[in-house]
Amino acid sequence: MSDRPADTPLLEVDRLNTWFHTRAGIVKSVRDVSFTVGRGEVVGIVGESGSGKSVTGLSILGLIDAPGRVESGAIRFEGRDLTKLTEAKLRAYRGARIAMIFQNPMMTLNPVLRIGDQIAEALTEHQQLSKSELRARCIAALEAVGIPSPEERLKAYPHEFSGGMRQRIVIAIALVTRPDLIIADEPTTALDVTIQAQIIHQTRKLIDETGTGLIWISHDLATLSELADRIVVMYAGSVVETGTTAEIIGNPRHPYTRQLLESVPSRNRPGKPLRQIPGIMPSLISLGDGCPFASRCDRRIEGCTSPIPAAKLTDTRTVSCINMPEPQEAFA
């Protein structure tokens, strides 16, 4: 686990708001989201569709297109506020200091270019290198992610690889510039279980070796529980809970987190009805100021319709709930 000294965190997201101004109304995809990522730390952002987790990741890199925009808040990367930068300055960060991995590898890979060229492009965009040095770095990148016979594979095209291999190439591209932070948005969701396990294993190894910070966005609590140091739980655009993995999984304090964990089949007796969260996620256009989970929460009280502050339970723990359930015994 990471033990961060009390210096500036690698990334600090401070009350971020990203809203989409559509004809139907303002969709508040990210509302007052705050969390930090330390150097070499793996932070998992977990949430369901509509929770705003992907939009958060895209906002960090300034990849939000109209009609959406970052309304307010700060994104401080090594102390520098990225929201204040121009597109040109931001481009110097993308790929070089902060890299992004998407769910579909074909969003990153160009089907008509050889992968060797694509890896090289990531390098030459930000650095000057000799040809032999470039080639050596590309081969090393492929080796690091476990692609066999990398010298020959440099000449291959994306379609000659399976889905898992492609995603590994994308990770290779992300890592080749030795960024300080990687943001991965559901990178293994579309992959088979055994491949997923391999990629998670490899990613963990690489992170430990290079000391890169990692934000892993997923809807799968199981994956995050095995990979992340800390977890941020999001619901309908807001952060409901943050803490270390042991804290969140072993002793969830927010009703949503607790009910989410309870609804997973492996936490229920086989054959018996699963404990489910009633209702559906509210529309992001017509949300009020209060807790977004209030409409489905069985612990709802009067004050839940007003804005909920993020209570800081410990140094590493925040929960946005004024009526928390009692602490649980930790699960193994």
Added chain:
Amino acid sequence: MSRIRSFLAEFVENRVAALCLALTLLFAFCALFAPLIAPMNPYNLADFSLEDARLPPGSSRMEQGQKASLTISASEGRAEGAMENITYRLAPTGDGKLELQLEAPNMDVSGLRILSLPREVTVEDARRHPIRSEWTIADPSKAVILDPGPQMPVVLNFTLELESRATATSTSFALGTDGYGRDMLSAIIYGIRISFIVGAVGAIGSMMVGSSLGLIAAWFGGRVDAIIMRIADFQLSIPSLMVGLLVLTVLGKGVDKILIAIVLIQWTVFARTTRSVALAELRSDYVDAARGLRLSVTRINLRHILPNCLPPLLVILTINIASAITLEASLSFLGVGLPLTQPSLGMLISNGYEYMFSSLYWIAIYPGIVLMLMVISINVVGDRLRDMFNPQVKR
């Protein structure tokens, strides 16, 4: 009934589309009731004459003047007589010339000609025809002086032709006339009829034929698909105008033959589009679900796949309506398809093209404006229908 009403109510929410729908309905009305609406029948050759050609908008139709023909036989230079209310008197003037006086109380004589005079005889103040023996008198109101020459002929035979002024009738050409003397308004209304039928029926017919073949090709695949697509490829390699020429030369002239030609030309683009969309839709789970529910092949194609093919098809349809109209105009202009006496809007425009740079603007502009409005309104209506069929478009 109420479903149609709610459909229409939804349609007219978009004001521009509502206006264009009204226009399209107006054109359809003209197309259906052309003989009842048009002031004149431009197909009836007897109804118009070249005399009325190229008259500007608002001109009145001219009644042809009356003609009268008198055969006069003068002896010793004298003649007298009356015929059909016209009296004449020929008498020597005294200085060797003859004077002809006419009285035509019922006629406003505007033209007077003397024919078949012997060579020696000349007429004063008259123009002689270069070839024939025909003298056209300059001022028919005055008395005509003939000069018989050195010798007074004993017998002098000649024919007198009188023409009265054309009088204006009560019928006026609202939009003027074209080069053949046809009333533009009537020609345009009849032209709308032909263009509308040709465009709409032709394009819709080719959509039905083409889409069916496309669905069949996509569903059965294999050999059936290959055969249909190769025929389409082959046909697409020949310019459409040539296909039209070939078909119409074999079939002959007429609106129905043109419709066949248009279907034969346009089916290919519908077939290909339908096939490619259908091939993608066939991979969807909902088609598998329909198969699992054991629905019939026809039902799956018509009720499930075809509606998903409609958006691009509707757009192509509206483009093809205009294209069909232009195609028909080209073919008629080239002499196949429609005869010159049954003009469509396209043909009226092509005929009027030669007058573009003269001041006779009405012969090309009015058909052009009407054609443009027709094509635009059909296109807008098609776009609106496409948007309405797509439940996901915010209206």
Added chain:
Amino acid sequence: MTAPEDTVISARDVSKSFPLEKGFLPTVRRRLTGRPLRTVSAVDSVSFDIARGETVGIVGESGCGKTTLARILTGISQLNGGSLTYDGMPFDEYMKDPARALKVQMIFQDPQSSLNGRMTVLDIVGEAPVFHGLVPRSQKEAYVREYLEKVGLSPDFIHRYPHQFSGGQRQRVGIARALAVKPDVLVCDESVAALDVSVQAQIINLLMDIRRTLGLTMLFISHDLGVIRHLCDRVIVMYLGRIVEIAPTEALFANPLHPYTKMLLDGMPRITTQRREFMSIRGEIPSPINPPRGCHFNPRCPYSTKQCLDARPPLDTAEKSRRVACINWRDAAEAAGQA
């Protein structure tokens, strides 16, 4: 082997292969040289029985053939080898009667593409019952309302279009569509894979509920072992078109016999508070076009021996009501016991 009395579905050596080369020239070449067309085997000679009322899970990763098998069992795809019997009757004969053919229905994976976006819920659910005469047209609306309630949707949704629903709601519509033709067997092809965790729980509960009230036999295809464990009585594990293991659920999870099953269970992400050490897993899933010789799993198998390349291992009975397709399963079990 003969099937027990209450068997609904009986599959013997069912195979399905797809041609790799299509068209004019390859066919000519085949006729001239006698070499057969190249094919890829999606389902390679699988045999199993499904008893009435039981829920059987089919688990495997991409290329294992589970989706193709599902489509064969529901009559959407045709098998080209082996035999399939329903209620004792050969499949083709069974399917001839449309009323009987409706007895096997499928629930699809993708809520987006499994519903026709241009049809209202009324038509989506009500079309087939009216078409087959299960309900007269005048009663269509009432019938559909009834089924929407059964799946937990408000009957007022009847005139809505799919795009106005969330993923979970669309999946419910798909379930209503299948139930409306009164099936006996429900084949769920990754039906909860595309859903959020909380919605997944709702749909799983719904499936369990209707299974109970309607007495359905279910085949549940998934890559998610957690869901399989919760829902199924027995599990069939597939790899590259072949069955590698069949066992009752608890027995499979407590003690997987086939090396691939072991790998699958190990790799499965689990909710845990401690970070695990990952076992380094060898190799990629091979392409079905060029599968390894003998046992398909041998390149990645930690227990493979030379004999594993010789021939396809038969699906033998290992213990009571358990079958494994591995010649070394006893050694593998010992080695695992010692580890």
